[in-house]
Amino acid sequence: MTAKKTTAPTPPAAAVAQDPHWAATREKLLARTRPVLKLTICDDEAAKRAVNAARYVEQQAKLAADSSPEDEAAQAAHQAAARELADAQSALDAASIPLRFQALDRKTYKALLAAHRPTEEQAEEGYDFNLDTLAPVLIAAASLDGITEEDAQTFLDDWSKAEAEALLNTAFGVQREERMDLGKG
Template sequence: MTTARKTTAPKPPAAAVAADAHWAATRERLRNRTRPIVRLTICDDRDAKQALAEAKFNEQRAKDNAERDPSNKVEQAVLRAATDEFAQAQTAVDEASIVLRFQALDRKTYKELLAVHPPTEDQAEDGYAFNLDTLGPVIVAASSLDGITEEDAAGYLDDWSQAEAEALLNTAFGVQREERMDLGKG
């Protein structure tokens, strides 16, 4: 019969850690990290969005032309005008937009929310680990940095189009899985 042996990673001596300024600074930075934040931008002004798309296309075309002949003053002037047009169009879209911000919950809170919203039998059979109908408004509200309430979220999810409701849910759930690490690079 074999017995399982519990092993723990050895802790470096406190004096060694204190003496290593690099590690001390790294530990401090790790302690001070903020959880990920993502934005969902909603713009209902189709004309402003279309103007922005056209301005972006015109700016790219002007850049291409200006790069082909950098000494051509006319092409350089067209590029400056196209860049200004793009900036104005972007400002118009920004002013017409609603930006919602969502921050990842701490892992413990997220897991607790999943646990109190178990899937229905049908959802479990379909492979769901939680009840999206009950958890959706909760996760939107809990991760919102803009004060969205559960009632607000439930209303949006019921009233908005399918695609827009899914975008809201995907943003609130997606920030929980946002990864800012590059493993194996260095």
């Protein structure tokens, strides 16, 4: 689904006059991109264990190096452990499949929800949409990696319950991703 691009309205002259920095702030706000979440899949348990072990060794070596800054052996051990961790992480990254999902614009997201109304039974259970029909459509629409609706449905049907839920939760979660700090200033 593609959303049509709208022309941004011109800010009121009074607002710009009151705050000369508003134009720059407004440009930053208009240039923001929608949130992106990543789901990483890795079936290589040995690579996962290697990263965890290397991370532990690196943390221990860092503690020793930090507590003895003049100890050249401790510094060298930390550097070696850091290289081992980087190598293990590279191997894990090579064995992993990252899937990226971007939040849809609000109009598109609302239209998707509206197009997938709940069944009577789902509505009685408190659902606002039909998860069975919405799930593959939302996954495909939010995917930055080209997942099709057919692929999404296959993954939802064939993967374990936990993995299918992680896929769906990522596609839903990015729609609710918040990147603001309210009340701080």
